[in-house]
Amino acid sequence: MAIIEAIAENKLRLAIGNFLATKIFERRYFMVDIWAFVHLTSGALVMLVLNLMKLKAKWRNLLLITALIGYEIVEFFLYKNLTTIFIPETLSNVIFDVVVGLIGAGMIDLFFYVKRQ
Numbered sequence: 001m002a003i004i005e006a007i008a009e010n011k012l013r014l015a016i017g018n019f020l021a022t023k024i025f026e027r028r029y030f031m032v033d034i035w036a037f038v039h040l041t042s043g044a045l046v047m048l049v050l051n052l053m054k055l056k057a058k059w060r061n062l063l064l065i066t067a068l069i070g071y072e073i074v075e076f077f078l079y080k081n082l083t084t085i086f087i088p089e090t091l092s093n094v095i096f097d098v099v100v101g102l103i104g105a106g107m108i109d110l111f112f113y114v115k116r117q
Contacts, residue, residue: 029092036100043068043101047108060109068101
């Protein structure tokens with residue numbers, strides 16, 4: 001029974017990995033996949049929490065960048081164990097992921113800025 005569960009779990013990981021890797025837009029040095037929405041949302045959520053904590057801007061930004069880069073490092077190490085969900089990324093894709101997270105955070109930060117005015 002454990003073998004069947006392991007096979008089913010691996011198939012689920014593979015299905016999730018394939019879904020997240022679905023390319024929406026691609027050019028020579030630029031690619032958007034569903035992972036981009038994960039990074040956009042995670043950047044927004046991290047900035048939401050940091051704004052609710054009422055931290056000064058420099059601390060919010062430092063913690064945000066640390067979280068986004070830290071996630072990319074964790075994702076790299078998870079690739080070693082969960083190769084069916086996390087695919088190897090190029091440096092340009094890692095940079096794009098961080099930039100997309102910053103965009104999501106910027107949208108939330110803009111919302112809080114407008115709300116304070």
